Amino acid sequence: MSTIVAAGNAIDLDALTAEERDGLDIGVIGLDAAGTIVSFSEGASALSGLASAAVIGRNYFREVVPSTNVPGFFGRFLAGTRRGHLDESFDFVFGRMPQPLRARVRMRSGKGVTWLTITPVETLGAGQSREAVMAAIGRRVRAEPVDPQLCEREPIHIPGSIQPNAVMLAADAGTLEILAHSTNVRDVLSRAPERIAGLPLAEVLPTAFVETIRQRLASATLDDGRSIRRTLKLAGDDHASYYAIVHAHSGRVIVELELEPEHPEDFRVATQTDSELAVTRLRAAETLSGAARIAALEVRALTGFECVLVYRFDADWNGEAIAEDKVPDWSRALLGLRFPASDIPAQARALYTKAKSRFVIDRDSVPVPLVAAPAAGNGPIDLTFAQHRTLSPIHLEYQRNLGVNGSMSISIMVEGRLWGLMIGHHRHPHYVAPETRAAATVLTDAFAMRVQEIEARRLWTERKAHLDTEGRLVRGLTRSDDFVAALTGGSTTLLDLFGSTGAAIVSGARATLIGTTPPDEAVRAIGDWLKEILAPGETTYASANFSAQCPAAAPHREIASGVLAAFVDESRENLLIWFRPEVSSTVTWSGDPRKPVLAGNGPVAVLPRRSFERWVEERTGFASPWADWQVSLAGSLAHAVEGVVLRQRRKIDELTGLLAEKERLLAQKDLLTREIDHRVKNSLQIVSAFLQMQRRQVSDPAARQAFADTSARVMSVARVHDSLYQAENVEEVDLGQTIEALCTDLAGMAGGGHAVDLTAEPGLMVPYRKAVALSLIATELVTNAFKYAAKPEGVGRVAVTVSAHGPGSVRLRVCDDGEGLPEGWSETKPRANGTGVGLGMKLIRAMLDQINARLDVDNAPGACFTITA
Numbered sequence: 001m002s003t004i005v006a007a008g009n010a011i012d013l014d015a016l017t018a019e020e021r022d023g024l025d026i027g028v029i030g031l032d033a034a035g036t037i038v039s040f041s042e043g044a045s046a047l048s049g050l051a052s053a054a055v056i057g058r059n060y061f062r063e064v065v066p067s068t069n070v071p072g073f074f075g076r077f078l079a080g081t082r083r084g085h086l087d088e089s090f091d092f093v094f095g096r097m098p099q100p101l102r103a104r105v106r107m108r109s110g111k112g113v114t115w116l117t118i119t120p121v122e123t124l125g126a127g128q129s130r131e132a133v134m135a136a137i138g139r140r141v142r143a144e145p146v147d148p149q150l151c152e153r154e155p156i157h158i159p160g161s162i163q164p165n166a167v168m169l170a171a172d173a174g175t176l177e178i179l180a181h182s183t184n185v186r187d188v189l190s191r192a193p194e195r196i197a198g199l200p201l202a203e204v205l206p207t208a209f210v211e212t213i214r215q216r217l218a219s220a221t222l223d224d225g226r227s228i229r230r231t232l233k234l235a236g237d238d239h240a241s242y243y244a245i246v247h248a249h250s251g252r253v254i255v256e257l258e259l260e261p262e263h264p265e266d267f268r269v270a271t272q273t274d275s276e277l278a279v280t281r282l283r284a285a286e287t288l289s290g291a292a293r294i295a296a297l298e299v300r301a302l303t304g305f306e307c308v309l310v311y312r313f314d315a316d317w318n319g320e321a322i323a324e325d326k327v328p329d330w331s332r333a334l335l336g337l338r339f340p341a342s343d344i345p346a347q348a349r350a351l352y353t354k355a356k357s358r359f360v361i362d363r364d365s366v367p368v369p370l371v372a373a374p375a376a377g378n379g380p381i382d383l384t385f386a387q388h389r390t391l392s393p394i395h396l397e398y399q400r401n402l403g404v405n406g407s408m409s410i411s412i413m414v415e416g417r418l419w420g421l422m423i424g425h426h427r428h429p430h431y432v433a434p435e436t437r438a439a440a441t442v443l444t445d446a447f448a449m450r451v452q453e454i455e456a457r458r459l460w461t462e463r464k465a466h467l468d469t470e471g472r473l474v475r476g477l478t479r480s481d482d483f484v485a486a487l488t489g490g491s492t493t494l495l496d497l498f499g500s501t502g503a504a505i506v507s508g509a510r511a512t513l514i515g516t517t518p519p520d521e522a523v524r525a526i527g528d529w530l531k532e533i534l535a536p537g538e539t540t541y542a543s544a545n546f547s548a549q550c551p552a553a554a555p556h557r558e559i560a561s562g563v564l565a566a567f568v569d570e571s572r573e574n575l576l577i578w579f580r581p582e583v584s585s586t587v588t589w590s591g592d593p594r595k596p597v598l599a600g601n602g603p604v605a606v607l608p609r610r611s612f613e614r615w616v617e618e619r620t621g622f623a624s625p626w627a628d629w630q631v632s633l634a635g636s637l638a639h640a641v642e643g644v645v646l647r648q649r650r651k652i653d654e655l656t657g658l659l660a661e662k663e664r665l666l667a668q669k670d671l672l673t674r675e676i677d678h679r680v681k682n683s684l685q686i687v688s689a690f691l692q693m694q695r696r697q698v699s700d701p702a703a704r705q706a707f708a709d710t711s712a713r714v715m716s717v718a719r720v721h722d723s724l725y726q727a728e729n730v731e732e733v734d735l736g737q738t739i740e741a742l743c744t745d746l747a748g749m750a751g752g753g754h755a756v757d758l759t760a761e762p763g764l765m766v767p768y769r770k771a772v773a774l775s776l777i778a779t780e781l782v783t784n785a786f787k788y789a790a791k792p793e794g795v796g797r798v799a800v801t802v803s804a805h806g807p808g809s810v811r812l813r814v815c816d817d818g819e820g821l822p823e824g825w826s827e828t829k830p831r832a833n834g835t836g837v838g839l840g841m842k843l844i845r846a847m848l849d850q851i852n853a854r855l856d857v858d859n860a861p862g863a864c865f866t867i868t869a
Contacts, residue, residue: 014111027103027118030110033081035061035074038113047101047118060116067095067362067429070165071259071267072187077107077114079239079262085109091187093124093164095364100124124366157351158380159390161367163360165431166258166388168370169201170381173217173251176201176210180372180381188257191236197373205244205255206232213246213253222248225354225385229438231260243434250382258388261433268432270302270439278302279446288454292323295422295447300325303432303440305408305424309334310447312412312420315625317341317349319420332403343398344421353418355385356411357441362429363396363405406430410444414452422447463629469496470633474640483641487576488514494576497637498564498630502579517579518556525552527575530565540635541565542626547582558582562623564631566638576638580623733771735810736760736802739778743800746779750786753795760802766810770869773847774812780840781814781865789818789862805868812867820859 013021013028021028022042030039037060040052048065055064061074068074073092080086086109094101104119162168167188170180178199185196192204202210209230216222227247234242241260246253261267278298285291292310300308307326311319324335344352352358367390370381383389399407408424422444432440472492480486484505487494494503495515502517506527511520518526529550530541542564543549547557562580743756766774778800785798797817805811848855853869 013108013115013117014113026120029060029116029118030113031060031077031116032113035059035077037064044118047103047120065094067365068092069429070361070431071261072165073105075259075261075266078266080107080109081114082263086114091121093366095362095366100364100366155380156347156392156395157382157384157389159367159383159392160380161369161390162256162383162386162388163362163390164365164368165361166256168386168388169196169204169255169257170370170372171201171253171255172375173248173253176214176253177375178204178373179252179375180370182368182370184368188234188242188259191234197371198375201253201255206234209244217248217253222246222253225356227385232257245387245434247385249385252381254381254383254386256387258434264433264435268304268436270433270436274302275439275442278443282443282446282450285450286454288451289322291447291450291454293325295443295450296323296325299410299422299424299440299443302436302443303408303424305406305426305430306330307334307425308408309423309425310412310420311339311423313349313418317344317346319344322420348392348395349418351384352409352411352421353413356413356444357387357437358389358391358409359387359432359437360391360399360407361431363399363407365429403427408432408440410441412444412448412451414448414455419448419451459627459629462627463633466497466630466633470637470640473637477641484512487641488512494578498578498626498634499580499624500564500578501581502559504577504579506575506577508573515579516559516581518553518560522552522556523577526550526563526565526577530567530575531572534567539567539638540631542631544580544623544625545621546623548621557621561621562626564626564634566634568638568641574641576634576641578634580626582621583624731768732765733768734762735764735766735771735774736762738771738775739800739802739812742775742778743782743798746782746786750783754786755797756782757797757799758802759800761804764802764804764810770810770851773851773853774810774867774869777844777847777867778812778814780844784840785814785816785818785863789816791818810869812869813864815860815864816862818862820861821857821863 011024018039018041021039024041024043027044027047028039028041029037029044032038037055037058040050040055042052044050045052050064058064061069061077072090076088076090077086080088086107088108089104089106092103092105094103100123102121102124104121106115106117106119108115108117162182164184166182167185168182169178169185171178178197178201181196186192189196189204193199196204200210201213209232212228212230213222216228222228225247227245230244232242232244234240239262241262242257243260244255244257246255248254261269264271278301281298282291282294285294296308296310299305307324307330309321310323312322313319318341319339321334321337321339324333326333372381399405402425404425404427406424406426406429408422410422411418412420412422422440424440469492473487473494476486476490476492477483484507487505488503493514494500494505497503500515502513502515504514504517504523505512506524509524511523511527513520513523517523529552534541544562546563547553547561550563553560553563559581560579561582564578564580566576568574568576737760740758740760743758747754747756782798782800786796789796789798799813799815801811801813803811803813844855847853848867848869851869853867856866856868858864858866
């Protein structure tokens with residue numbers, strides 16, 4: 001039975017007629033299992049300002065009062081509906097009904113309907129700061145310009161309150177004693193003692209969780225935005241889970257707790273798969289605009305916001321919406337519009353740099369104040385890194401003017417700098433689950449990394465082309481006595497740098513001009529002006545609005561709106577200048593940038609602007625801006641001019657002396673090398689002669705043959721050194737000439753009847769190391785042919801061919817006129833007929849490995865050995 005107590009009496013709502021429910025002094029709403037309104041009493045209409053006919057058939061949580069579409073309200077409804085029995089009572093603050101109201105809410109299952117009753121407890125203000133803003137709006141009568149820097153002095157990091165969907169505890173970082181807490185703390189800690197301030201954290205939070213906080217504090221890993229994130233079960237509450245996030249800042253440990261959805265599907269919780277797929281699609285983007293479009297689409301798909309923007313800051317902190325993804329009926333398109341820097345003032349940008357994300361469920365929610373214990377002192381609690389910090393009331397009014405209720409802002413940090421923001425807008429209150437917030441933040445970080453990759457690749461491509469051009473200019477400088485002529489008169493000039501249309505060199509009283517430039521006297525006047533305005537030690541200057549800054553350039557706006565300049569020397573007698581023409585353009589702003597804020601009234605000095613209509617600015621006198629790397633490259637070129645040209649004479653004298661000394665040393669080295677080759681050749685020939693003499697004194701045939709083979713091997717090395725001694729280049733040997741002399745020696749040593757037919761390509765030069773190896777291989781092959789392939793009558797002919805074989809490669813071919821080699825000859829031990837693998841073939845293979853050469857063997861019909869090296 002669905003019984004409630006009204007006016008001190010127990011009432012069964014199921015038993016009442018619609019007219020009887022209308023007579024109650026509370027709001028009574030009947031909902032079906034999906035949350036659709038089936039009954040709406042007169043009391044509910046009075047509290048909400050909505051007629052029954054306007055809400056019947058609509059979803060109460062998503063359409064009629066979307067601020068209730070949170071785990072603490074709609075989540076309780078869903079959980080009870082799944083259990084088949086709902087009986088929940090809790091306090092809830094409605095932010096706009098039509099004025100803020102604290103009410104006692106009861107949800108109870110009835111017959112085929114869930115009864116929702118709302119009993120007013122008290123009418124609330126919107127908060128002192130918010131009320132002051134609203135009062136100032138009502139009394140605003142001034143229209144004069146206002147200093148937008150007033151916004152920058154608002155202390156938005158110490159608002160003294162949090163958003164109502166969370167509970168906050170602030171404890172001393174040393175003792176973990178609770179010093180302050182939000183006034184709604186009993187929404188979560190209902191079983192805690194009456195007085196929470198002054199208690200240790202461990203008395204209200206799980207012991208293991210507090211110990212983790214203690215350990216992180218001891219290791220100094222809980223500050224500078226680092227945090228602990230956990231899902232907790234609290235004592236006395238078996239059904240609910242709470243998402244906890246903890247950080248330390250300014251001597252305080254800040255604990256934030258919020259109710260988690262019972263089921264992920266209740267509130268669109270992003271999964272790991274969702275995030276991974278989104279990052280994969282983002283990684284596939286090749287351009288900045290493409291990556292921004294994908295990021296906006298994927299973040300909106302994760303979070304459910306009606307509109308998501310990628311908002312980029314320029315050098316002056318004006319913003320531009322470079323990508324937008326929105327629902328079809330979103331009326332205010334912001335893509336391509338510019339926003340003045342005052343829309344996100346300096347202190348807000350500083351906060352975004354530290355605290356990366358900020359989600360607002362309900363713009364009109366009533367802030368929950370923080371109350372402090374006496375031990376906390378008088379200082380405010382710094383909520384810089386708090387997830388649920390309330391926003392500036394001026395910013396909330398800005399959102400109201402923009403038609404936005406629920407919102408999201410996530411910092412896009414590129415190379416440690418605030419590059420832009422990922423912004424989510426919703427026309428109604430919009431809850432995003434903690435896991436989904438984290439996923440959106442991760443995806444935004446992935447977008448930031450992709451931006452860095454794309455921008456770095458683009459910059460490198462541009463810089464590489466300019467570095468190549470600068471390199472050609474510097475090489476030209478080293479070959480020239482006149483640096484002005486080298487930079488302005490060759491095939492590559494200063495005009496090839498930085499996309500300039502004109503360039504000049506001011507050297508003393510002379511100006512040399514190329515391309516489209518102001519006249520000579522104007523360029524010299526520009527040089528004099530730059531000397532005056534640049535501080536001592538500064539060597540470079542860049543401006544995209546130069547004609548408005550330098551009087552001498554004003555008459556030449558069309559061709560010299562952009563100037564990049566670099567002084568060459570400390571005396572500033574030599575100056576390099578590049579010019580860019582005016583680029584007339586239109587900039588479309590979201591509202592008039594000349595009126596970024598409005599005058600306030602009373603304690604509120606400024607109010608946010610109300611107009612976001614397209615406002616087109618015609619821009620003249622501006623050129624394309626110079627990139628930082630272009631300014632740096634101009635400075636490096638000026639330094640090269642100083643280092644290479646102005647000190648060129650002294651360097652030339654030094655280099656001339658060094659060159660002469662090196663030539664003398666090279667001549668000495670060449671003479672010494674040739675003498676060494678000559679002596680090595682003579683020594684090897686003596687060794688070979690001694691081996692031949694010893695051979696004649698030995699009677700054993702095998703020993704005689706061993707002495708002959710060794711003598712031939714020594715002679716082959718000697719022939720290489722002989723070729724080196726005769727060559728002009730001591731590093732390379734004429735291979736054909738060397739092999740020819742070697743074959744002649746081998747044929748003579750073999751005796752009558754043996755001959756070598758040599759075909760050698762003339763002038764075939766190879767390195768010394770390769771020549772030695774090929775000579776030893778040729779010696780072994782020719783010697784073996786004489787020994788084993790000769791005819792019975794003791795005569796034999798060997799054909800040797802030396803030729804080139806492609807770039808850097810040669811071919812040596814040795815063929816005999818014998819019967820050829822039997823199958824499997826390379827796998828057998830040496831036999832008397834010379835087949836098999838003996839010491840000679842092992843030596844050949846060792847030489848092949850040494851020079852990374854290849855050996856091919858075939859019978860044609862005699863044995864033919866082909867070496868390619």
